[in-house]
Amino acid sequence: MDEILIKLEQILEQRKSAKADKSYVSSLYNKGTDEILKKISExxxxxxxxxxxxxxxxxxxxxxxxxxxxxxxxxxxxxKVEQITNELSRRFGLSGLKEKANRNN
Known part of the structure; x- marks a missing residue:
């Protein structure tokens, strides 16, 4: 599973240098955080x-x-995707209730 996420991550990084009128992802990057968050919300x-x-x-x-x-x-x-998978690995085997309680400390 990580492999496709890593490949996507690489492509998304490449799109940063693409022209916004040629790349959907580049157009999102150019519009900034609010537009990206709007898409996530949608x-x-x-x-x-x-x-x-x-x-x-x-x-x-x-x-x-x-x-x-x-x-x-x-x-x-x-x-990086690796940072997210590392966080998930850190939580693996940890009770959800305990993990949540640890965040509140």
Whole structure:
């Protein structure tokens, strides 16, 4: 799974130097954080709607869009996929309740 995320990360990084009129991702980068967050918000809402509709295929499609736009945000903020997977690894085996309590300390 990490392999496709790493490949996407590399492509998204390359898009930073592309012309905005030739690259959707570059156009998002040029518009900045608010536009990227707007897309993430839209995609999140679409995940919710797809889930309510009950079609797993639609859920998968919308989650892929959400992940994609989240990856755009990560690259925009210079956060690597590896940092996210490291955080998930750190949490693995840790009770969700305990992890949440640790955040509040």
């Amino acid at each position: 995609e999140s809402a679409e995940v919710i709607m797809a889930t309510k509709d009950g079609s797993n295929d639609k859920i998968i499609y919308e989650i892929a869009d959400l992940w994609f736009h989240t990856l755009v945000l990560l690259r925009f903020k210079k956060i």
